[in-house]
Amino acid sequence: MTNASTSPGSSPSPNMGIFFDAEFTQELRQQMLKFALLQVRDAQLAEDAVQEAMISAYQNIDRFARQAALKTWVFSILKNKVIDLLRKEKRHTAASQLEEGPNINGEALIDALFTENGHWQKNERPQKWDDPDHGVENEHFWRVFDACLNALPEKYGRLFMMREFLEMETNEICDNEDLTPNNLNVTLYRARLRLRECLEDNWYAAETLS
Amino acid sequence: MNCKQATQLLSEKLDRPLNAKEKVSLGVHTTICISCRRFSHQVEELRTISKRYVEESKNE
Structure with missing residues (x-):
């Protein structure tokens, strides 16, 4: 008191x-x-x-x-x-501003990960991650996760957070963002491809090497 | 079905129910493709990690 x-x-x-x-x-x-x-x-x-x-x-x-x-x-x-x-x-934000990001996006990203006939590029194949709980307790893991989220193009990060952090439904996000469900699904797919790769490169694989 | 199509469906599976045909093709592909099986676990793991992240930001 x-x-x-x-x-x-x-x-x-x-x-x-x-x-x-x-x-x-x-x-x-x-x-x-x-x-x-x-x-x-x-x-x-x-x-x-x-x-x-x-x-x-x-x-x-x-x-x-x-x-x-x-x-x-x-x-x-x-x-x-x-x-x-x-x-x-x-x-207040033009849609065009949102897509921009520091790294390769969209089709370019997909092209980099897969071969012409749609198989994983040899050096892009997902590697085994350690036990799901590995490192999640670790404060450093959250710094890596933060950095990976921030490295996403703004639009990807925003839609990913709406879906996974705020747990908004597809129709709710689509109404809000003027997207078709298909646009949303494709963007979430790309966001997940990038996040997955970023976590693997900077956390899961990085750990095994050290 | 190739890996590009399979990974997209594996992502969409988290956002919408797949139809029977999609489930079958995906099942066949992931049975033979270890990379896509890993991808499947890892996108689900991204969801779990996200929930933890929100929890952590409440608890810190």
């Missing part, structure tokens, strides 16, 4: 104590901010989304008896806010 900023006279919920746990709220904010920043590149917008989610948690405090319940709930609010932000952001 560190903070004394409650307005006297309001009838505080018995659950309000959750919000007086400064360490908990501080940590929660950090976690939420990190989550939002993964997807919304504008720090101010990410901060605002976190703030709004915290406010709605505060207004609905009666629903939560435990910190864990509040946390789950506040993250689902945040997830919806992030989806809204991505929707708005899209209106």
